[in-house]
Amino acid sequence: MTLSIERDGMKVTWKQVAAWRMRRQYMEPRAEHGARQIVSRLAGVQAQVWSSAEAAVALRQSTPDRDSVNRDIADGALMKTWAMRQTLHLLPPSEAGAYLSLMASAGSWLKPSWQRASGVSPDQIDALTDEVGAILEGGAVLTRDELVTRLVADQRFAGMEERLRSGWGSVLKPLAWRGVLCHGPNRGNKITFTSPASVFGSDWKRIPDADEAAPAVISAYLGAYGPATPDAFDRWLTLNSTSKPRLRRWFAEMDDVLTEVDVEGRTTVMLKEHADELADIPPCTGVRLLGGFDQYLLGPGTKDDALLPAEHRSAVSRAAGWISPIVVRDGVVAGVWEIDGEEAVVAPFPGSDPLPEGELENEAAHVARASGLSRLSVRVK
Numbered sequence: 001m002t003l004s005i006e007r008d009g010m011k012v013t014w015k016q017v018a019a020w021r022m023r024r025q026y027m028e029p030r031a032e033h034g035a036r037q038i039v040s041r042l043a044g045v046q047a048q049v050w051s052s053a054e055a056a057v058a059l060r061q062s063t064p065d066r067d068s069v070n071r072d073i074a075d076g077a078l079m080k081t082w083a084m085r086q087t088l089h090l091l092p093p094s095e096a097g098a099y100l101s102l103m104a105s106a107g108s109w110l111k112p113s114w115q116r117a118s119g120v121s122p123d124q125i126d127a128l129t130d131e132v133g134a135i136l137e138g139g140a141v142l143t144r145d146e147l148v149t150r151l152v153a154d155q156r157f158a159g160m161e162e163r164l165r166s167g168w169g170s171v172l173k174p175l176a177w178r179g180v181l182c183h184g185p186n187r188g189n190k191i192t193f194t195s196p197a198s199v200f201g202s203d204w205k206r207i208p209d210a211d212e213a214a215p216a217v218i219s220a221y222l223g224a225y226g227p228a229t230p231d232a233f234d235r236w237l238t239l240n241s242t243s244k245p246r247l248r249r250w251f252a253e254m255d256d257v258l259t260e261v262d263v264e265g266r267t268t269v270m271l272k273e274h275a276d277e278l279a280d281i282p283p284c285t286g287v288r289l290l291g292g293f294d295q296y297l298l299g300p301g302t303k304d305d306a307l308l309p310a311e312h313r314s315a316v317s318r319a320a321g322w323i324s325p326i327v328v329r330d331g332v333v334a335g336v337w338e339i340d341g342e343e344a345v346v347a348p349f350p351g352s353d354p355l356p357e358g359e360l361e362n363e364a365a366h367v368a369r370a371s372g373l374s375r376l377s378v379r380v381k
Contacts, residue, residue, distance in 0.1 A: 011262040012278055014306045017227060018331020019284035020277065024224050025296055026060040027288055027328075033061070035068040036077040036092055042295045043220040044089040044099060047080055053090055055291030055370060064370035074185070076200055081182035082173045085239050088183070093200040095220075097179060098213035104177035105210035106241045118163060118170055125174050127156055132172075132193075133180045139198035141184040147193055179207040214250040219257070219271060225299035227261040227268035227278070235301050266306070287359040288328040289337055289344065289367050297326060297333065308333040312349045329355060339367070339376065347381040355380065 022028040026038055035057045039045050047053040058064040069090065072078040076093070083089040083099050086108070091099060108114050109125050128151070135150055136142070142150070148164045151157045157164070163171050172193075175181050184194035196204045221233050230251045234242045251258065251269065258269045261278070270278065290296055300307050302317040315336055316324050327335035327346060334355070335348035344364040348355055360378045368376040 015283035019281045030062040035072040039090050044091045046293045047088045047090050052291050052293040058370035082176040093203045097205045097207045098216045100177045101213035106238045109174045136195035141192050141194045143190045227270035284331045289363040292325045293323045343379045344376045345379050
């Protein structure tokens with residue numbers, strides 16, 4: 001994708017990029033912030049697996065607070081909703097509208113392939129949007145069963161019951177992107193839905209037009225995962241479903257705040273305000289243990305071989321979309337790990353240099369604090 005972005009001849013290495021991203025993402029140094037600020041800096045945290053979302057925040061805190069996410073959810077400082085890549089994410093309510101707008105602008109439910117798979121038409125999505133908005137208005141909090149029971153009592157939706165009850169939520173996702181619903185507090189082991197406007201009040205902003213929302217989301221993304229290409233941004237956002245002319249225009253219209261960066265031959269862009277910091281940062285060293293589905297990897301994407309060597313991708317990106325906990329060494333994914341009882345079992349990638357034992361032990365101690373465990377010893381496979 002060709003862009004008209006200021007060229008200033010800036011060239012950096014991937015090790016510098018990794019060091020800058022780690023600093024921006026509160027990995028080096030770690031932060032003394034709560035969940036909301038960390039989630040905001042990371043441009044959202046994936047929450048398909050709740051424990052992974054908790055770990056993503058706690059492992060970035062200098063003193064891990066494993067209740068930070070749950071407390072901010074309960075206090076209304078964070079919301080849980082379907083967002084990037086059609087997966088559940090945590091977002092600050094005041095920022096969520098911009099992300100949801102760009103998801104809606106991709107119009108997945110308007111595509112014939114989606115309609116064939118779901119059996120639901122765009123007109124039905126419009127009708128569902130209106131009806132669910134009316135049901136949840138005023139702050140109602142309903143389980144999926146309660147919501148679907150209300151909907152299928154209306155003959156317009158009676159034939160959609162099975163699809164509405166699906167745990168994948170495919171038919172409900174467009175409603176989330178339109179700001180009609182988000183996840184509410186769990187009721188036992190059942191999820192609930194509620195209205196963002198009713199729950200978050202003045203902290204919830206309207207869903208802006210996509211062209212208005214794009215600069216905020218692109219800036220947030222580049223502020224955590226830059227320098228990057230427009231295609232990398234769209235892969236993170238919609239799995240490359242955004243209209244390419246629209247994507248090019250969004251970036252081109254930000255020409256005054258973006259600058260081009262050559263990263264070992266890859267042409268990327270970043271925010272001008274961060275260029276000096278990147279140029280001056282020394283390459284990173286050291287080891288970090290990060291949880292499954294961590295944003296450090298999901299931001300650039302598992303197919304970015306500068307971060308995750310292609311030959312080791314299958315060890316991280318597993319069947320059914322599972323993303324393993326990762327070992328990061330000198331800014332690059334160098335292995336995977338898991339907790340087994342009171343052990344952190346580390347599996348470095350074949351052929352890699354031995355991991356420093358002392359650093360692994362320090363990381364395991366930090367993981368233990370973040371996980372509420374008394375201790376974790378390290379075993380290297």
